[in-house]
Amino acid sequence: MKKNLVKGVALVAVSILGVTGLSLSPANATAANKTVIAQSGNTLSGLNSSVNGKNLVTNVEVTAPTGAGFTYYNNKTQLIRNTAFGTFKITQNTCATNLVFGCFKVTYTIKKGLKYSDGTLITGQDLLLSHAVSNSDYSIKAGLGDPNSDAGSKFDSLGYGGAYDENTRATSMNLSDDNYSVTLSYAKFMPDWQIMGPGPGAVHALVGLAKGKKSLQTARTNATYKAEFENAYYTSIEALPPTDDEDYEAALEDRTAARTLMSRMAQKWSTAWNITTVTSSTNPLLLISNGGFKITSCGPSSCTLDRNPLASVGGSPKKTGNMERLIFKFPATGTTFNPNLVGQAIKNGEVDLFSGEATAAFWSTVNGDPDITASRTSVLLYEHFDIRTGDASAANSTVNSDGNCAAPYDGPFKGSTQRAKDLRKAMMLVVPRQTIANTYIGKVFDPGFTGNSPMLNSSFSLTTEGDYSKVVAGSSSYVNDFTKDQATRNAMALALMKKYYPNAGPGSDSISVKMLTSTAARRVDIALQIQLQADKVGIKLTNTASTGWSGLLNCNNYDVSTFAWSKSAISQTGTTPQYASDGSNNRAGWSDPTLDTLLKKFEDTLSATQLISAKIAAERQLWSNYWTLQQYQWPGVAAWNKDVKNVLPNPLNPNTTWNYWQLGY
Numbered sequence: 001m002k003k004n005l006v007k008g009v010a011l012v013a014v015s016i017l018g019v020t021g022l023s024l025s026p027a028n029a030t031a032a033n034k035t036v037i038a039q040s041g042n043t044l045s046g047l048n049s050s051v052n053g054k055n056l057v058t059n060v061e062v063t064a065p066t067g068a069g070f071t072y073y074n075n076k077t078q079l080i081r082n083t084a085f086g087t088f089k090i091t092q093n094t095c096a097t098n099l100v101f102g103c104f105k106v107t108y109t110i111k112k113g114l115k116y117s118d119g120t121l122i123t124g125q126d127l128l129l130s131h132a133v134s135n136s137d138y139s140i141k142a143g144l145g146d147p148n149s150d151a152g153s154k155f156d157s158l159g160y161g162g163a164y165d166e167n168t169r170a171t172s173m174n175l176s177d178d179n180y181s182v183t184l185s186y187a188k189f190m191p192d193w194q195i196m197g198p199g200p201g202a203v204h205a206l207v208g209l210a211k212g213k214k215s216l217q218t219a220r221t222n223a224t225y226k227a228e229f230e231n232a233y234y235t236s237i238e239a240l241p242p243t244d245d246e247d248y249e250a251a252l253e254d255r256t257a258a259r260t261l262m263s264r265m266a267q268k269w270s271t272a273w274n275i276t277t278v279t280s281s282t283n284p285l286l287l288i289s290n291g292g293f294k295i296t297s298c299g300p301s302s303c304t305l306d307r308n309p310l311a312s313v314g315g316s317p318k319k320t321g322n323m324e325r326l327i328f329k330f331p332a333t334g335t336t337f338n339p340n341l342v343g344q345a346i347k348n349g350e351v352d353l354f355s356g357e358a359t360a361a362f363w364s365t366v367n368g369d370p371d372i373t374a375s376r377t378s379v380l381l382y383e384h385f386d387i388r389t390g391d392a393s394a395a396n397s398t399v400n401s402d403g404n405c406a407a408p409y410d411g412p413f414k415g416s417t418q419r420a421k422d423l424r425k426a427m428m429l430v431v432p433r434q435t436i437a438n439t440y441i442g443k444v445f446d447p448g449f450t451g452n453s454p455m456l457n458s459s460f461s462l463t464t465e466g467d468y469s470k471v472v473a474g475s476s477s478y479v480n481d482f483t484k485d486q487a488t489r490n491a492m493a494l495a496l497m498k499k500y501y502p503n504a505g506p507g508s509d510s511i512s513v514k515m516l517t518s519t520a521a522r523r524v525d526i527a528l529q530i531q532l533q534a535d536k537v538g539i540k541l542t543n544t545a546s547t548g549w550s551g552l553l554n555c556n557n558y559d560v561s562t563f564a565w566s567k568s569a570i571s572q573t574g575t576t577p578q579y580a581s582d583g584s585n586n587r588a589g590w591s592d593p594t595l596d597t598l599l600k601k602f603e604d605t606l607s608a609t610q611l612i613s614a615k616i617a618a619e620r621q622l623w624s625n626y627w628t629l630q631q632y633q634w635p636g637v638a639a640w641n642k643d644v645k646n647v648l649p650n651p652l653n654p655n656t657t658w659n660y661w662q663l664g665y
Contacts, residue, residue, distance in 0.1 A: 030349070030352055030641075030665075031643050031665040033324070033325065034322050034323055034324040034325065034664060034665060035323070035324065035325040035326070035327060036323050036325070036326050036327070036352045036353060036644055036663055036664075037327045037328075037329060037350070037351050037352045037353065038061075038326065038327070038328050038329070038351070038352065038353040038354065038656065038657055039328075039329050039342050039345065039351045039353070039354040039356075040057075040058045040061060040062070040328050040329065040330050040356070041057075041058070041331070041337050041339065041356040041357055041520075042056060042057060042058040042330065042331070042337070042550070043058065043276075043301075043330045043331055043332075043547065044056075044058055044059060044062060044276050044298065044303060044328075044330055045058070045059060045276065045548075045550060045551060046059055046273060046274045046275065046276065047059070047063060047273035047274070047275060047286065047295075048269070048273035048274065049063065050133060050157055050158050050159060051156050051157065051158065051269075051270055051273070051274060052156050052157070052158055052394040052554070052584075053394070053396065053550075053551050053553075053554060054274065055158055055585070056550045057566050057653055057654075058328075058330065060568065060653055060654060061328065061653065061654040061657060062295075062303050062305075062328050063295075064291070064654050064657065064658070064660075065291050065292055065293040065305055065326060065657065065660040066289040066290075066291040066293055066294055066295060066305065066308075067199070067200070067289065067290060067291045068082060068084070068085050068200075068290055068291045068292070068314060068315040068316040068317070069082065069085055069197075069199040069200060069315070070082055070085055070086055070087075070088055070108060070197055070199070071194065071195065071197075072317075072658065073568075073569065073570070073650065073652050073658065074648075074650070074658075074659075075648040075649060075650040075651075075658070075659075077380075077570055077650075077651055077652060079194060079195065079570070082315070082316075082317060083111075084111070084315055084316060084317050084318060085110065085111060085114065085200075085315035085316075086108060086109050086110040086111045086315070087108075087109050087111075088106060088107065088108040088109065088194075088197055089106070089107060090104070090105070090106055090193070091105045091106065091107045091183060092104060092105035093105075093189060095188050095189045099188070101169065101185065101186075101187050102185040102186070103186075103187075103188065103189075104185070104186040104187075104188060104189045104190065104193075105183055105184065105185050105186070106183070106184050106186075106193055106197065107181055107182070107183045107184075108127060108181060108182050108183075108184070108197055108198060109176075109180055109181040110122055110123065110124060110126075110127070110180050110181070110200075110315075111315065112180055113313060114290065114313055114314060114315045115290075115310050115313050115314060116202055116288050116289065116290050116310070116314065117287075117288055117289040117290070117294050117308045117309065117310050117314065118205075118216045118222075118284070118288050119219060119310065120202070120204055120219065120222040120223075120226075120288075121223075122200055122290055122314075122315060123179045123180060123226060124175050124176060124179045124180050124181055124182050125175065125179060125203055125226045125227075125229055125230045125233075126200040126201055126202065126203050126226075127173070127182045127198035127199070127200060127201075128173055128175065128182065128198075128203070128229070128230065128233050129201035129203055129206070129229075129269075130159075130198040130199050130201060131168070131172065131173040131184075131198060132144075132155065132233065132262075132266075133155045133157040133159045133160075133269070134157065134159035134160065134164055134165060134168075135159075135160075135164070135165055135168050135169070135170065135172065136148060136153070136160050136161075136165050137168070137169045137170040138169075138170040138172075138237065139153040139154075139155060139160070140170075141170040141236075141237040142170070142233075142236035142237050142259060142262055143236060143259040143262075143263070144236075144259075144262060144263065144266055147160035147161070148160075148161075148582055152394065153266070154262075154263050154266035154267060154270070155266045155269060155270060156270035156271075156394070157269075157270075157584075158577075158584040158585070159584065160582075160584060161576075161577065161580060161582040161583050161584050162573060162576050162577055162580065162583065162584065163190060163192065163196070163573040163576065163602070163603045164190075164196045166187075166600075166603075167186045167187040167188060167190060167603065168184065168185070168186060168187070169185070169187075170237045171185075171237065172184055172185045172186070173185075173198070175230065182198060184196075184197065184198070188603075189605060190603065191572045191573075191602075191603070191604070191605055191606070192571050192572050192573050192574075195569050195570075195571060200290055200315075202288045202290075203225070203226060203229040204217070204222040204223075204225040204226050204229070205285040205286070205288050206229065206265045206268060206269060207225035207226075207228055207229050207261070207265065208222075208225060208285050209265070209268040209272055209283070209285055209286075210261060210264035210265045210267075210268055213285060214283050214285070215283075215284060215285075216284050216285065216288075228261065229265075231258065232257075232258040232259075232261040232262050232265075233258075233262070235254055235255055235257075235258035236255065236258045236259045236262050238251070238255060240252055240255065272286060273286060275298075276298060276300075277298055277299060277300075278295055278296070278297050278298035278303070279297065289308050289314070290308075290314040290315050290316070291308060291311070291314060291316050291660075292307065292308055292311045292314070292316040292317075292319055292660055292661050293305040293306060293307055293308055293311070293326055293660065294306060294307075294308045300330075300332055301329060301330050301331070301332045302327055302328060302329045302330060303327070303328045303330070304325065304326075304327050305325065305326045305327070305328075306324065306325050307323075307324050307325070316661055317659075317661045318661065319661045320646075320661060320662050321645065321646055321660075321661065321662045321663045321664030322664035322665060323660070323663045323664040323665075326657065326660060326663075329351065331547075335547065336518075336519040336520055336521070336547065337357075337520055338521065339354075339356060339357040339358075339359050339361075339362050340359055340361035340362055340365075342354045342356075342362055342639075343361070343362045343363075343364075343365030343366040343372075343639065344365055346366060346372055346639055346640070346641060347365070347366075347369060347371065347372065349641070352640055352641040352644050353638075353639075353640040353641070353644060353647065353656055353657070354638065354639055354640070354656075355377075355379075355636075355637070355638035355639075355649060355655040355656040356637075356655075357520070357522060357634075357637075358440075358444045358634065358635045358636070358637035359444060359522075360443055360444050360445075360447050362637065362639075363444055363445055363637060364447075366639040370642075371641070371642055372639055372640070372641065372642060373639065373640050373641075373642045373647070374637075374638075374639045375636075375637070375638045375639070375649055376445070376635070376636060376637060377636035377637065377638055377649040377651070377655075378464050378636050378651045379566075379633075379634050379635075379636035379651050379655060380462055380464070380566070380567035380633075380651045380652055381564055381565065381566040381567070381633070381634045381636075381653070382456050382462060382564060382565060382630060382631070382632065382633045382634065383436075383440075383456075383526075383562065383563075383564045383630075383631040383632050383633075383634065384456075384459075384562070384563070384564070384565065384628055384629065384630050384631055385428065385431055385530070385560065385561075385562045385628065385629040385631060386560060386561050386562070386587070386588050386627065386628045387413050387424045387427060387428070387559065387560050387588065387626065387627055387628065388409055388411060388413060388414075388556070388558065388559050388560065388561075388588040388589055389409075389413055389414060389415060389416070389420065389424075389588060389589050389590055389591070389625075389627065390409055390414060390415065390588070390589025390590070390591065391408055391409050391556055391589045392553075392554035392555070392556060392586075392587050392588065392589055393582065393583075393584075393586055393587075393589070394554055395554065395556075396551075396552065396554035396555045396556070398551070398552065398555060400552075400557075402514070402544060402555075402557040402558075403557050404557075405552065405554070405555035405556055405557055406556065407556055407557070408556065409556040409589060411513075411514075411559040412511045412512075412513065412559065413427070413559055413560075416591075416592070416625070419499075419500055421624075421625065421626050422496045422499060422500070423496070423497070423500070423511065424625075424626035424627070425481075425493075425496060425626040426492075426493040426494075426496040426497050426537060426539070427493075427513065427534070427539060427560065427626075428482065428626055428629040429481065429482065429489040429490070429492050429493040429496075430489065430490055430493050430530065430533040430534050430536070430537055430539065431530050431533070431629055431631070432486055432529050432530065432533050433455045433482065433629070433631050433632070434452060434453075434455060434486070435486075435529060436526055436529060436631055436632065437452075437453040437454065437455045437631065437632040438451075438452060438453050439525070440522060440526075440632060440634075440635075441453035441454070441632055441635050444635050444637070445635070453632065454632070454633075455483070455630075455631065455632055456630035456631060456632050456633050457472045457475075457479045457482070457483070457630060458471050458472050458475070458615075458619060458630065459575065459578075459579070459619065459622055459628060459630055460575050460615040460618060460619050461615060462633050463633045464633065464651075467608070467611070467612050467615070470612050470616075471612060471615045471616055471619060474612070474613075474615075474616030474619065474620070475616060475619045475620050475623055477620075478620065478623035478624070479623070482629070486533065490533060490536050490537055493537045494536075494537040494538070497510060497511075497537050497538050497539070501538060503538075504537060504538030505537070505538055506535060506536050506537075506538070507535060507538075508538035509538065509539075509540040510538035510539070510540075511538070511539055511540065512540045512542065513534070513539055513540065513541045513542070513559045513560060514542050514544055514557065514558050514559050514560075515527055515530070515531075515541055515542065515543050515544060515558065515559065515560045515561065515562065516544055516546065516549055516552055516553070516555070516558035516560070516561040516562075517543060517544070517545050517546075517549060517561065517562050517563070518545060518546065518547065518549045518563070519545045519546065519547050519549075523545070523562060523563075524543070524545055526562060526631075527541075527543040527545070527562065528543070530562075531543060541560075544558065549561075549563065550563075553587040554587050556589075561587075561588075562631075564634065565578070566653045567651075567652055567653065568652055568653045568654075569652065570652075572602050572603075572606070572611065573599075573602045573603055575599075575602075575618075576599045576602065578628075579595060579599060579618075579622060579627075580595075580596055580599050581593070581596050588627065590625070590627050592621065592625055594621055595618060595621045595622060595625070598614070598617050598618040598621055599618055601614045601617070601618075602614055602618075636649065636651070636655075638655065638656055640656070643665050644663065644664070644665060645662075645663070645664055645665060646659065646662040646663055646664070647663065648662075
């Protein structure tokens with residue numbers, strides 16, 4: 001698995017958050033048993049965040065401590081090489097003079113002697129899986145299906161599409177003779193090469209699952225399973241000899257067997273970790289870890305991680321903190337998270353750590369309390385408003401009260417006609433961004449705030465990034481329309497509506513728009529504010545709030561949605577998955593060949609000035625489609641029990657548990 005996820009056991013009472021979980025008394029009793037309790041704002045939705053529909057912040061937060069790889073980010077957004085796991089280096093870079101495939105190569109070497117939590121050695125075979133779930137050419141040539149087709153790949157992966165996929169091939173990953181190194185071959189030099197590398201996947205567990213195993217296997221069996229995976233991985237993409245060759249039948253038989261095993265593993269990878277409950281009866285093959293912790297129990301409102309017994313040889317950074325147990329608490333399934341209560345929960349000792357939605361009530365509770373450390377931090381997380389133009393690239397087959405999610409989208413914003421663009425622009429113009437920003441930035445730290453908080457005016461740079469003002473200035477011909485006062489924007493929106501609906505006006509309900517959002521108080525309020533303005537220009541906006549909103553983002557029933565994106569890495573190509581026609585995070589059917597071409601520019605080696613120019617060109621094309629409207633960058637807030645040591649809030653996700661190996665009392 002490329003990324004992470006899970007839940008916890010219901011234990012005693014009901015906490016102040018209204019969720020079942022550990023209720024500890026007196027305050028800070030967790031120091032005695034070296035347990036840290038972290039509060040999450042969303043409910044867990046699965047254990048494999050690389051599966052379509054499972055890319056949720058909470059899923060990544062919970063599973064991150066269960067895995068380790070070649071790199072991690074520190075709290076200064078610096079990429080750190082994790083030499084406890086292994087090393088990597090460029091082994092060929094002749095692309096400037098030699099443009100044949102493979103002119104750029106990177107070799108990754110795992111430190112020998114590392115083990116998973118079940119005692120199985122970590123080897124280079126474990127790195128092969130990351131290529132299988134990230135390279136379309138491999139999927140096609142291995143008989144697993146074309147990720148870009150309607151049927152898709154049997155690996156239901158978010159990894160397909162983007163710079164890595166487009167610049168590697170099925171045969172790009174070669175395993176060394178000693179099984180501890182792999183070499184990746186690219187079509188050209190990749191500016192993001194350091195974060196594109198492979199991560200370990202317990203392939204012996206995947207083979208076991210494909211064979212129907214429900215228990216941990218012996219070391220000898222696991223070594224055999226690894227060899228089986230390696231054989232299936234390579235044999236699946238081998239070309240067959242001519243049909244009249246005497247070896248044809250044997251080769252065909254071998255390839256068929258290899259593809260059968262790969263298909264079974266793909267099905268298990270795509271479904272087996274989509275669970276939110278872990279008990280003593282859960283298949284232990286799903287819980288194998290090479291990080292400092294492993295998941296031991298999960299339930300409707302929490303997930304418990306205990307120290308991995310082989311953490312010292314798992315490849316995680318050396319443990320320096322004394323934390324033995326990490327518990328993530330979630331809003332109970334079907335309930336709405338209330339951040340205002342988290343501060344009191346920290347005071348009561350029911351929660352030790354929180355980083356997330358900032359509210360005035362939360363800040364007033366934690367700020368100045370002698371038993372709590374409260375921090376205003378920078379977070380690379382932003383609220384935005386998206387408009388659907390077509391079918392999601394990965395269809396959602398859900399059938400709910402709103403209808404069939406997989407039905408072809410046929411709403412008012414469909415396609416790329418001038419009419420569709422005008423109606424999308426009208427919808428975006430009425431969004432009261434300044435009111436929203438003032439409420440959820442300025443008033444958080446000063447309830448009496450009367451000024452104007454910064455709105456976000458770029459999809460490619462955030463307000464805290466150094467090139468933000470230049471990128472915004474380069475798109476000013478579009479941005480300026482959305483910085484005018486509300487009355488002016490409403491008048492502009494109404495004029496656009498009247499082009500197609502002459503009788504459009506307050507309450508005319510000229511078009512109906514269904515919005516997907518969460519049940520969180522902030523999101524409900526934002527939806528209401530948009531709804532009130534939309535009505536003034538003849539747009540009937542229905543707010544469909546759901547606690548399971550994240551699993552419905554691919555649902556074609558909804559015309560618009562509002563949620564937040566959270567960065568987990570610093571990447572030159574990081575925005576491509578949202579806006580490319582084949583992007584893994586493109587949930588709204590967006591497609592623009594010109595923008596696709598502009599996004600490919602980010603794959604080149606660019607100076608700071610060239611990067612700004614590339615952002616401006618892509619930004620202007622994105623604005624011209626009126627697909628998405630940024631609202632504001634979240635104000636960063638973290639608070640924790642002052643007895644917990646080494647909490648270093650990180651702008652990237654996971655914000656406060658990224659350095660789990662250092663946490664303790």
